[in-house]
Amino acid sequence: MAALADTAVVGASAPPGEPLLRVSGLTVDIPTPRGPLRALDDVSFELAPHRTLGLVGESGSGKSMLVRTIMGISPARSTVTGSVRFDGVELTSLPRRAARSYWGRRIAMVFQDPTTSLNPVLTVGRQLTEATRAHLGLGRARATERAVELLDLVSIPEPRRRLRQYPHELSGGMRQRVTIAMALACDPDLLIADEATTALDVTVQKQILDLIAGIQRERGLALILVSHDLGVVAGRTDDIAVLYGGRVAERASTRVLFAGHRHPYSQALLAAVPRLDRPAGAAPRTIPGTPPDLVLAPPGCRFAPRCPSAEDDCHRAAPAPRPGADPTHAYACLHPIPTTKAERR
Amino acid sequence: MTQTTTAHAAVTQPAVTQPAMAQAPARPGALLRVEHLVQRYRARGAVVHAVSDVSFDLLPGECLGLVGESGCGKSTTGRAILQLPRPTAGRVVLDGEDLCALDRRRLRHRRHRLQMIFQDPVAALNPRRRVRDLVVEGLDIQRQLPGGERAARADALLRDVGLDPELVGDRRPHELSGGQCQRVAIARALAVGPDVLVCDEPVASLDVSVQAQVLTLLARLRAEHRLALLFVAHDLAVVRAVVDRVAVMYLGTIAEIGPVDAVYDTPAHPYTRALLDAVPVPDPAVDPEQAPSLTGELPSPLAPPSGCPFRTRCPRAADRCAAERPLPRAVGPDHHVACHFPLVDPLPDSTSGDGSHEDGFGRPAGAGERAGRDRA
Numbered sequence: 001m002a003a004l005a006d007t008a009v010v011g012a013s014a015p016p017g018e019p020l021l022r023v024s025g026l027t028v029d030i031p032t033p034r035g036p037l038r039a040l041d042d043v044s045f046e047l048a049p050h051r052t053l054g055l056v057g058e059s060g061s062g063k064s065m066l067v068r069t070i071m072g073i074s075p076a077r078s079t080v081t082g083s084v085r086f087d088g089v090e091l092t093s094l095p096r097r098a099a100r101s102y103w104g105r106r107i108a109m110v111f112q113d114p115t116t117s118l119n120p121v122l123t124v125g126r127q128l129t130e131a132t133r134a135h136l137g138l139g140r141a142r143a144t145e146r147a148v149e150l151l152d153l154v155s156i157p158e159p160r161r162r163l164r165q166y167p168h169e170l171s172g173g174m175r176q177r178v179t180i181a182m183a184l185a186c187d188p189d190l191l192i193a194d195e196a197t198t199a200l201d202v203t204v205q206k207q208i209l210d211l212i213a214g215i216q217r218e219r220g221l222a223l224i225l226v227s228h229d230l231g232v233v234a235g236r237t238d239d240i241a242v243l244y245g246g247r248v249a250e251r252a253s254t255r256v257l258f259a260g261h262r263h264p265y266s267q268a269l270l271a272a273v274p275r276l277d278r279p280a281g282a283a284p285r286t287i288p289g290t291p292p293d294l295v296l297a298p299p300g301c302r303f304a305p306r307c308p309s310a311e312d313d314c315h316r317a318a319p320a321p322r323p324g325a326d327p328t329h330a331y332a333c334l335h336p337i338p339t340t341k342a343e344r345r
Numbered sequence: 346m347t348q349t350t351t352a353h354a355a356v357t358q359p360a361v362t363q364p365a366m367a368q369a370p371a372r373p374g375a376l377l378r379v380e381h382l383v384q385r386y387r388a389r390g391a392v393v394h395a396v397s398d399v400s401f402d403l404l405p406g407e408c409l410g411l412v413g414e415s416g417c418g419k420s421t422t423g424r425a426i427l428q429l430p431r432p433t434a435g436r437v438v439l440d441g442e443d444l445c446a447l448d449r450r451r452l453r454h455r456r457h458r459l460q461m462i463f464q465d466p467v468a469a470l471n472p473r474r475r476v477r478d479l480v481v482e483g484l485d486i487q488r489q490l491p492g493g494e495r496a497a498r499a500d501a502l503l504r505d506v507g508l509d510p511e512l513v514g515d516r517r518p519h520e521l522s523g524g525q526c527q528r529v530a531i532a533r534a535l536a537v538g539p540d541v542l543v544c545d546e547p548v549a550s551l552d553v554s555v556q557a558q559v560l561t562l563l564a565r566l567r568a569e570h571r572l573a574l575l576f577v578a579h580d581l582a583v584v585r586a587v588v589d590r591v592a593v594m595y596l597g598t599i600a601e602i603g604p605v606d607a608v609y610d611t612p613a614h615p616y617t618r619a620l621l622d623a624v625p626v627p628d629p630a631v632d633p634e635q636a637p638s639l640t641g642e643l644p645s646p647l648a649p650p651s652g653c654p655f656r657t658r659c660p661r662a663a664d665r666c667a668a669e670r671p672l673p674r675a676v677g678p679d680h681h682v683a684c685h686f687p688l689v690d691p692l693p694d695s696t697s698g699d700g701s702h703e704d705g706f707g708r709p710a711g712a713g714e715r716a717g718r719d720r721a
Contacts, residue, residue: 210634272553
């Protein structure tokens with residue numbers, strides 16, 4: 001993809017040691033008739049260049065809200081506090097105009113439903129050239145050439161013919177390939193895939209995830225993979241953050257999270273996943289209760305009402321993140337699952 | 346969905362061109378037998394071959410999974426069993442009675458024996474009615490119950506599905522979560538005392554923690570009410586957790602059917618293998634990119650390929666696959682595969698021979714095609 005390199009924006013230029021993305025204390029409140037809904041509560045994490053972070057959680061856990069806030073598309077009237085630093089620049093306080101050189105250009109996103117994220121009345125070609133013409137100032141002919149390269153990059157056969165087609169003429173998998181091509185148009189440093197394969201069949205999901213992984217390796221992107229499916233993130237991420245009720249319950253390297261998680265919610269989530277390798281009739285374990293109501297939520301741990309190891313102190317204040325034995329590991333729990341190895345810190 | 350929008354245009358004449366196919370031998374004591382089911386729709390001058398000659402049976406209290414990708418005909422099959430809409434051809438035999446042959450009035454009197462729940466439980470419930478009324482609506486249609494008995498019955502049903510009638514009985518669907526709505530839909534289906542419950546993607550729209558709750562509930566109800574379940578789902582891991590037997594569908598046909606452990610542990614059809622390989626494994630030690638990917642796209646059901654429907658994407662496809670439609674052959678006890686080159690050797694005494702000599706009805710292969718459907 002040498003042709004793409006000449007139009008690329010300057011690559012990640014953060015000083016050594018500085019992560020590409022640093023989110024700290026991010027809190028989002030959305031006004032509702034019943035009172036403010038705290039969609040995100042004091043969320044912090046870091047992402048180094050070329051690395052992949054998995055964000056997992058159930059509906060309402062805040063995973064989509066988090067990546068949308070990073071992308072600058074938090075809901076209207078919401079209040080955002082805290083910090084999102086990308087490549088050394090604070091995005092939350094950046095003027096709208098300056099932020100445009102980040103959002104859609106250096107940070108790009110692929111959404112869950114390719115049908116609604118594509119404009120049905122514009123051709124694929126028109127939608128694929130829009131970003132490169134606006135952000136990179138390419139002329140029509142050059143932008144079209146670039147669009148052909150992009151469709152080729154996402155393994156769409158007959159790219160020139162596809163450019164003249166409309167989204168409804170493509171299958172769901174092809175449409176999602178087009179949205180990935182759109183996201184890659186300006187050669188971003190960070191790609192966010194928000195449940196990008198959830199609406200697809202399992203065989204197509206695998207094709208798309210393999211495609212994203214290949215592109216990431218080839219172009220050195222950092223990737224945030226948002227999914228409710230632990231199976232999707234297990235083999236494809238370096239680190240995982242588990243979100244619950246708008247907070248990070250636990251984060252660790254993927255290996256540590258699966259093998260040595262300490263948060264009871266992580267454990268319950270892992271046990272609830274139906275597995276192919278579990279014999280028939282071995283039903284997945286259930287998590288009693290329902291996800292929390294985030295409007296006027298009580299103090300204390302969000303998971304406490306459903307937690308098997310909750311005690312009185314869990315209901316009093318939100319537990320602060322505690323470091324685990326592994327340097328990548330942190331969990332927000334007062335009564336964590338005991339480890340087999342004695343953990344003294 | 347295509348099948349709902351084109352439902353009115355269902356082709357009702359019997360299929361005369363459909364080749365008769367062998368089926369796995371019916372098991373004794375079957376509660377429900379689906380024989381040579383065909384469902385076709387007319388859409389803009391073309392014919393959609395949604396289901397092409399599907400046969401299987403269901404024992405009392407048994408759970409059969411129907412799996413496959415979007416457009417494989419699994420939902421259409423589930424609905425055709427309930428005569429929603431009536432199938433183009435084939436028989437749906439419940440306790441020895443062919444539902445396809447019943448007139449509307451007599452079919453209505455059988456409706457209580459077959460019930461269905463859907464993927465989107467919120468959309469499946471009338472938003473203007475209260476939970477208690479929703480649950481007993483089927484009973485109201487069946488017979489008039491006195492007010493007190495009616496309310497008591499509704500409360501008992503709600504408790505049976507793990508809901509507190511005091512708390513939810515007077516609410517409307519939008520005041521409930523998705524998981525609660527699915528429980529209401531299940532209670533509503535159970536109200537009329539069915540023998541067969543068709544579950545069309547019952548947990549696909551639910552979160553994983555709630556998913557497990559609903560699956561556990563279905564398993565308990567199945568045991569308590571001796572319910573036979575037809576479990577239509579795209580998620581192979583979910584299916585493994587609940588079913589006894591599984592049928593893998595591809596482009597309107599059954600590629601493989603058998604006990605779930607046999608099909609998952611020793612898949613005989615290359616398509617089953619590809620589907621299983623694509624399922625993400627929640628284990629960081631497994632590199633998902635190592636598993637081979639299925640290439641190409643699902644062919645159009647407007648013009649299915651000749652011979653084996655999977656041949657256009659199959660790594661083992663040969664000339665024969667384009668020429669001849671593979672017939673189901675036994676590869677294990679109650680385990681059948683429709684493939685010329687299965688991954689597991691067929692049993693020597695396979696009921697339908699090796700597929701090239703007989704079609705299972707003791708006739709040479711292709712005879713059925715020439716003669717048309719013998720039943721019609």
